[in-house]
Amino acid sequence: xxxxxxxxxxxxxADTDKVMAVARRVVDTVMEGYQVVVVVSAQGDTTDSLIxxxxxISERPPKREMxxxxxxxxxxxxxxxxxxxxxxxxxxxxxxxxxxxxxxDTQHMKARIREVDGARISAELRKGQVVIVxxxxxxxxxxxxxxxxxxxxxxxxxxxxxxxxxxxxxxxxDVDGVYSADPRLVFDARRLNQVDYGEMLELxxxxxxxxxxxAVEVAAVYGVPxxxxxxxxxxxxxxxxxxxxxxxxxxxxxxxxxANCAKITLAGIPSNVNVLHNxxxxxxxxxxxxxxxxxxxxxxPTADLTFTVTREDRQTALDTIAGLxxxxxxxxxxxxxxxxxxxxxxxxxxxxxxxxxxxEALSAEEIPVFVVSTSEIKVSCLVPRSRHQDAxxxxxxxxxxxxxx
Amino acid sequence: xxxxxxxxxxxxxADTDKVMAVARRVVDTVMEGYQVVVVVSAQGDTTDSLIxxxxxISERPPKREMxxxxxxxxxxxxxxxxxxxxxxxxxxxxxxxxxxxxxxDTQHMKARIREVDGARISAELRKGQVVIVxxxxxxxxxxxxxxxxxxxxxxxxxxxxxxxxxxxxxxxxDVDGVYSADPRLVFDARRLNQVDYGEMLELxxxxxxxxxxxAVEVAAVYGVPxxxxxxxxxxxxxxxxxxxxxxxxxxxxxxxxxANCAKITLAGIPSNVNVLHNxxxxxxxxxxxxxxxxxxxxxxPTADLTFTVTREDRQTALDTIAGLxxxxxxxxxxxxxxxxxxxxxxxxxxxxxxxxxxxEALSAEEIPVFVVSTSEIKVSCLVPRSRHQDAxxxxxxxxxxxxxx
Numbered sequence: 001x002x003x004x005x006x007x008x009x010x011x012x013x014a015d016t017d018k019v020m021a022v023a024r025r026v027v028d029t030v031m032e033g034y035q036v037v038v039v040v041s042a043q044g045d046t047t048d049s050l051i052x053x054x055x056x057i058s059e060r061p062p063k064r065e066m067x068x069x070x071x072x073x074x075x076x077x078x079x080x081x082x083x084x085x086x087x088x089x090x091x092x093x094x095x096x097x098x099x100x101x102x103x104x105d106t107q108h109m110k111a112r113i114r115e116v117d118g119a120r121i122s123a124e125l126r127k128g129q130v131v132i133v134x135x136x137x138x139x140x141x142x143x144x145x146x147x148x149x150x151x152x153x154x155x156x157x158x159x160x161x162x163x164x165x166x167x168x169x170x171x172x173x174d175v176d177g178v179y180s181a182d183p184r185l186v187f188d189a190r191r192l193n194q195v196d197y198g199e200m201l202e203l204x205x206x207x208x209x210x211x212x213x214x215a216v217e218v219a220a221v222y223g224v225p226x227x228x229x230x231x232x233x234x235x236x237x238x239x240x241x242x243x244x245x246x247x248x249x250x251x252x253x254x255x256x257x258x259a260n261c262a263k264i265t266l267a268g269i270p271s272n273v274n275v276l277h278n279x280x281x282x283x284x285x286x287x288x289x290x291x292x293x294x295x296x297x298x299x300x301p302t303a304d305l306t307f308t309v310t311r312e313d314r315q316t317a318l319d320t321i322a323g324l325x326x327x328x329x330x331x332x333x334x335x336x337x338x339x340x341x342x343x344x345x346x347x348x349x350x351x352x353x354x355x356x357x358x359x360e361a362l363s364a365e366e367i368p369v370f371v372v373s374t375s376e377i378k379v380s381c382l383v384p385r386s387r388h389q390d391a392x393x394x395x396x397x398x399x400x401x402x403x404x405x
Numbered sequence: 406x407x408x409x410x411x412x413x414x415x416x417x418x419a420d421t422d423k424v425m426a427v428a429r430r431v432v433d434t435v436m437e438g439y440q441v442v443v444v445v446s447a448q449g450d451t452t453d454s455l456i457x458x459x460x461x462i463s464e465r466p467p468k469r470e471m472x473x474x475x476x477x478x479x480x481x482x483x484x485x486x487x488x489x490x491x492x493x494x495x496x497x498x499x500x501x502x503x504x505x506x507x508x509x510d511t512q513h514m515k516a517r518i519r520e521v522d523g524a525r526i527s528a529e530l531r532k533g534q535v536v537i538v539x540x541x542x543x544x545x546x547x548x549x550x551x552x553x554x555x556x557x558x559x560x561x562x563x564x565x566x567x568x569x570x571x572x573x574x575x576x577x578x579d580v581d582g583v584y585s586a587d588p589r590l591v592f593d594a595r596r597l598n599q600v601d602y603g604e605m606l607e608l609x610x611x612x613x614x615x616x617x618x619x620a621v622e623v624a625a626v627y628g629v630p631x632x633x634x635x636x637x638x639x640x641x642x643x644x645x646x647x648x649x650x651x652x653x654x655x656x657x658x659x660x661x662x663x664a665n666c667a668k669i670t671l672a673g674i675p676s677n678v679n680v681l682h683n684x685x686x687x688x689x690x691x692x693x694x695x696x697x698x699x700x701x702x703x704x705x706p707t708a709d710l711t712f713t714v715t716r717e718d719r720q721t722a723l724d725t726i727a728g729l730x731x732x733x734x735x736x737x738x739x740x741x742x743x744x745x746x747x748x749x750x751x752x753x754x755x756x757x758x759x760x761x762x763x764x765e766a767l768s769a770e771e772i773p774v775f776v777v778s779t780s781e782i783k784v785s786c787l788v789p790r791s792r793h794q795d796a797x798x799x800x801x802x803x804x805x806x807x808x809x810x
Contacts (some may be wrong), residue, residue, distance in 0.1 A: 016461045050481070054488055056421045061488040068499050069484035072477035076455070079474035080462055086470070087463040094473050099548055120548075143504055143525075 003125070003166040004029060007039040007135065007157035011174050012231040013077050014044035022172075022231070023084035026130055030090060035125045037164065039135045039157040040081055042073025063108035067137075067147045070109075071097070074134035074153075082132050092130040095120065097137035097145070101163075102156060104138035104146045110287055111138060111146035112214070113155060116163035125164075133160060151212035158215045162222035169219065169226050171211060176230035177237035178203060178210055180401035181255040185392045188402035195253060196243040200226075202344040202378040203256045216240065243346065251351035252343050252399040256378075257392045259385055261291065262314040262336035263370065264307055266321065269330050271295075271303035278324055279305070286320050288313045292340070292373040292380060306371055308382065311336050338370060339388035342380040343395055355379045361398035367391050408530070408571040409434060412444040412540065412562035416579050417636040418482050419449035427577075427636070428489035431535055435495060440530045442569065444540045444562040445486055447478025468513035472542075472552045475514075476502070479539035479558075487537050497535040500525065502542035502550070506568075507561060509543035509551045515692055516543060516551035517619070518560060521568035530569075538565060556617035563620045567627035574624065574631050576616060581635035582642035583608065583615055585806035586660040590797045593807035600658060601648040605631075607749040607783040608661045621645065648751065656756035657748050657804040661783075662797045664790055666696065667719040667741035668775065669712055671726065674735050676700075676708035683729060684710070691725050693718045697745070697778040697785060711776055713787065716741050743775060744793035747785040748800055760784045766803035772796050 006026065013019050022040075029036050050069050054061045061069075078094035085092040101117030124131045135153025138146050148155055154171060161169035178200065181189040195203070197220035201213055210228055219226050219240065229237030269275055276295070283290055293307045309317045314336055321327045348354045355372075358379050362369055367390060371382040383391045396402065411431065418424050427445075434441050455474050459466045466474075483499035490497040506522030529536045540558025543551050553560055559576060566574035583605065586594040600608070602625035606618055615633055624631050624645065634642030674680055681700070688695055698712045714722045719741055726732045753759050760777075763784055767774055772795060776787040788796045801807065 016458075019462060053421075053481075053485060057424060057485055058488040058492040062491050065484045065487040065491070065499060068487070068501075069481060072480045072484075075477045075480070076458075076474060079470045079477075080458060082470040082473070083459055083463040083466040086467050087465075094470060096473075096550075145501075 001033065001035050003037065003161075003164050004034040005037045005039060005157050005161040005164070005166045005169045006172060007153055007170065008041070008172045008231065009153065009174070010041040010044050010046070010077075012172055013040055013081060016080075019080050019084045022081060023088055025172075026081075026085055027088050027090045030130060036130050037121060037125070037160055037166070038081065038130060038132045039153055039160060040074065040077045040132060041135050041153040042070075043077050043080075046073040046076070064144060067108045067111075067145050070147050071134070071137045071145045074136050078132045078134045085130055085132075090130055091128055092132065093124050094132040095124075095134065097134050097156070098139035098143070100131075100133040100160070102133070102138035102159070104140060104148070106140045106142075106144070106146070107287065108144075108146055110149045111140075113138060113148065113159045113218075116159045118160070118163040121160065121164065148214075151215075154212040154215035155218060158218045158222075158224050158226065161224045162218060166224065169224050171226055171228045172231040173210060173228060174231060175210065176233060176235060177228055178240070179254065181392055181396045182257065185257070185389050186255070186396045186402075189396065190402055192238050192253065194239045194241065194243060196346045197240060198377050199253050199344050199346050200240045202342065202375070203254055211240075251347040251354055252345035252401065253347075254344050254401065255341065255392050255395045255399075256344055257339060257341045257388060259339040259388055260310050260312075261308045261338055261340050261382070262311050262317075262334060263338050263382060264309065264314070264317060264321075265333040265335075266305045267331040267333060268302045269305055271301060276305070279321065282320050282324055283309075283317055286316050288317050288320065292371055292382065294371050294373060308338075308340070308371070337385045338382050339385045339391075340380050340382050341388065341391040341395060342378050343399065344378045346377050348377050348379075357398060358395055361394045362391060365390055365394050367394070406438065406440050408442065408566075408569050409439040410442045410444060410562050410566040410569070410571045410574045411577060412558055412575065413446070413577045413636065414558065414579070415446040415449050415451070415482075417577055418445055418486060421485075424482075424485050424489045427486060428493055430577075431490055432493050432495045435535060441535050442526060442530070442565055442571070443486065443535060443537045444558055444565060445479065445482045445537060446540045446558040447475075448482050448485075451478040451481065469549060472513045472516075472550050475552050476539070476542045476550045479541055483537045483539045490535055490537075495535055496533055497537065498529050499537040500529075500539065502539045502561070503544035503548070505536075505538040505565070507538070507543035507564070509545060509553070511545045511547075511549070511551070512692065513549075513551055515554045516545075518543060518553065518564045518623075521564045523565070523568040526565065526569065553619075556620075559617040559620035560623060563623045563627075563629055563631065566629045567623060571629065574629050576631055576633045577636040578615060578633060579636060580615065581638060581640060582633050583645070583659070585658065586797055586801045587662065590662070590794050591660070591801045591807075594801065595807055597643050597658065599644045599646065599648060601751045602645060603782050604658050604749050604751050605645045607747065607780070608659055616645075656752040656759055657750040657806065658752075659749050659806065660746065660797050660800045660804075661749055662744060662746045662793060664744040664793055665715050665717075666713045666743055666745050666787070667716050667722075667739060668743050668787060669714065669719070669722060669726075670738040670740075671710045672736040672738060673707045674710055676706060681710070684726065687725050687729055688714075688722055691721055693722050693725065697776055697787065699776050699778060713743075713745065713776070742790045743787050744790045744796075745785050745787055746793065746796040746800060747783050748804065749783045751782050753782050753784075762803060763800055766799045767796060770795055770799050772799070
C-alpha cells in the first residue's frame with residue numbers, strides 16, 4: 001500500500017477547530033487508500049511562549065535544557081491530534097521524535113538528523129494505524145532530546161518519507177505553494193506548478209520561508225517528491241521534484257529575498273588561507289551559519305574579507321572574531337542594514353547574461369549592490385535594506401516572472 | 406557522599422519566582438554537602454489545563470495519548486528548574502521519567518513503577534551535577550510514556566530514593582507536615598513530629614492528601630525515611646519512618662476523612678464466593694479501585710454486598726456491574742452522599758475498645774454510621790456527607806488528639 005507523509009505546521013493546528021480539520025483531512029487520505037504518517041509542529045505560538053518562559057528564568061539557558069523545554073510543544077500537538085483522529089474512529093498512535101526513531105547529532109537547538117530508524121513507525125502502520133510523529137525533535141545516541149531548529153518539522157517529514165520509501169511528502173502550509181516572489185512584496189507574483197530540488201534549495205535558503213533548506217537537501221538526496229500545498233484548500237500546490245533539462249523553458253524561476261542578514265567585513269587581514277580557515281572554523285564551532293563569503297585583493301599581503309550571517313548570530317560572530325589570535329587588531333565593520341535579493345533558476349546554467357540582466361535592472365533603479373555571489377542556479381546581491389522591496393520588484397519584472405512557465 | 410532526594414509539588418514551582426526559590430533551596434542543600442536529586446511536578450494548574458484541552462477535542466481521549474499529553478507538564482518544569490539552578494552556577498541536568506529509568510507497567514494514567522534503573526542518575530551525580538527527574542511519569546518496556554496518576558510524583562521521589570539508597574526523601578508541600586486531622590476541619594489539629602509508615606499509609610489513603618499511598622508503601626518496603634515539610638519555611642515537618650512499639654505512647658494518632666466516595670450496594674445477590682470473584686475482578690480489570698467491602702448474610706442463599714469506590718469511578722463501576730452475567734437482575738443501590746471518617750494509630754493493635762470509643766463519640770452526636778471497616782491500625786466509618794466535618798471533630802476531641810504525643 002502506498003505511503004504518504006503529511007506535514008502540518010503550527011498554524012494548521014493552532015486551536016481545537018484546526019486540529020479537528022487536520023484530523024478530517026488525515027482520515028480522508030486514509031479513505032483514499034494510503035497508509036498515512038503525519039508530522040506535526042507545535043501549536044501556533046507555543047514555541048515562542050516557551051522561549052519567553054525560559055528567558056524569564058535565565059538569559060543564557062543551557063541549550064540542552066532549551067531542547068527539553070521546546071520538545072514539549074510538539075508533544076502536546078501530537079497527543080491532541082491523535083485524540084482528534086481517534087474521535088473520528090480511525091486507529092492512531094502518536095510518537096515523540098525519540099519514539100519515532102529520529103536519531104540526531106548532539107548539537108542542541110540546531111541538531112541534524114543522522115538517521116531515521118523507521119522500525120516502530122512501520123510496525124504501527126502495519127497494524128492499520130495512522131502514525132503521528134512529532135516534528136522538529138529527535139534523540140541523540142545517549143537518549144537526550146534535541147531539536148532541529150526552526151522549520152525542523154519539514155526535515156522530519158522528508159527524512160521519515162525517505163526512511164519509509166514513501167510515495168510522497170505533502171507539506172501543508174498557510175500559502176498554496178511556492179511563488180515566483182514573495183506575494184506580499186510583488187503583487188503579480190505567480191504560483192509555480194513545479195520547482196526543481198536545486199531551485200527550491202536556493203529559494204528556501206534565500207528566504208522563501210516555505211521549506212527548510214535541510215528538508216529540500218534530504219528530499220533531493222533520496223528523491224522524495226514534495227508537494228507544498230495549502231492547509232485551507234484542496235487545490236494542488238507546487239510539486240518539488242527532479243525536473244529534466246528538456247522540460248525547462250525559462251532561465252529564471254523566481255526571486256527570493258532575505259532581510260535577516262548582517263554583513264561583516266574584516267579589513268586589512270593577512271591574505272593567507274590559514275586566516276580564512278581560522279575565522280570560519282571558529283565561527284562553525286560556535287554554530288554560526290555563514291552565508292555569502294567574498295574576499296578581494298588576494299595578491300597583496302592584506303585583504304578585505306566580507307561575509308554575511310543572520311542578524312541573531314551577529315553578536316556571536318563578532319565575539320568569536322574578537323577572541324581569535326590577532327583578531328583584536330583587525331578592522332571589523334558590521335552592517336546589518338542590508339538585505340539579500342536573489343534570482344534563482346536551474347535553466348540559468350545554460351543561459352549566459354542572466355547576471356548582467358539583473359545588474360541592469362538594479363542599476364536602472366539606482367539600487368546599490370554591496371556584495372555579489374553566484375552559484376550555478378542563482379545570483380545574489382546584497383542591497384540596502386531600505387531598497388529590499390524595490391529590488392525584488394524590479395527583478396521580478398525584468399525577468400517577466402508574472403507571465404509564467 | 407550522602408544522597409538526598411527532594412520532591413517539590415506543582416504549587417512550589419507555579420511561577421518564575423517560585424522556581425528560583427526552589428533552585429536556591431536545592432543549591433543550599435548541595436552546599437550542606439549532599440548529592441541532590443530533585444523530583445518535580447508540573448507547574449500549578451498545568452495538568453488541569455492540559456486535561457481541558459484534551460476534553461475540548463474528545464470526550465473519551467485514548468489513555469495512552471492522555472499520558473503523552475500530560476507528561477509534557479513535568480517536562481516543562483524540569484527544564485525550567487534546570488535553567489534556574491544553572492543560572493546560580495550549579496551544574497545540573499534534567500531527565501524525563503524515561504531518561505531517569507522510571508520503568509512502569511502499561512496501565513496508562515494509573516501506571517505503577519516496576520523498577521527504577523538508577524544508572525543514568527548515578528552517572529550524572531558522579532559528575533557533580535544536581536539531577537532533576539520528572540515526577541509522575543515513566544516509560545513502559547516498549548518505550549511508551551505513562552503517568553502514575555495524581556500525586557504520582559511522590560512515588561517517583563521515594564522510588565528513586567530507594568533505588569539510589571538515598572539517606573532521606575524530603576517531600577516539600579504547601580503544609581508544614583502531617584496533622585492529627587485536616588486543620589481546615591479541626592481548628593486545634595496538631596502537627597505530628599513522627600508517624601509510622603503504616604499509620605501514614607492509612608492517613609494517606611484515607612484522604613490526608615499529603616502523600617500518595619503508593620509512595621508510603623514503597624518507602625516502607627525499602628525503609629526510606631520521608632520528611633514531609635513546607636516549601637515556604639526551613640522548619641522541620643513530620644518524619645515518616647519505622648516507629649518502635651516501645652516509642653508509642655498513645656493508641657490513636659490522627660483522624661482522616663475522605664468525602665470523595667460513593668457507596669454501591671448489590672442487594673440479594675447469590676451468596677457464593679464466585680460472585681464476589683466475578684464482581685471484583687471485573688472492576689479491577691476496568692481499573693476501578695474498590696475501598697471498603699462489606700458483605701452481610703452469607704449463611705442465606707442471597708446476600709447484600711456493599712463496597713465503596715471514588716466518585717469518579719462510580720459510573721464505570723455501575724456500567725461494569727450491569728455488564729456482568731446476571732448483573733441486570735441485581736438490585737443495585739448507589740449513594741454518593743457519603744463520606745468516610747477514620748481513626749488511625751499503630752498503637753490501636755494493643756489497645757482494645759478503641760472502636761467502641763469512636764462509635765460512642767459518633768452516637769453522642771447522632772451521626773449515623775452506614776458501613777464499618779477495620780484494620781489493625783484503623784477504624785473507618787461511612788457517614789452522611791453532610792455530617793462529615795462533625796464526625797471528624799468529635800473523633801478528634803474524643804481521643805484528645807489536640808493534646809499530642
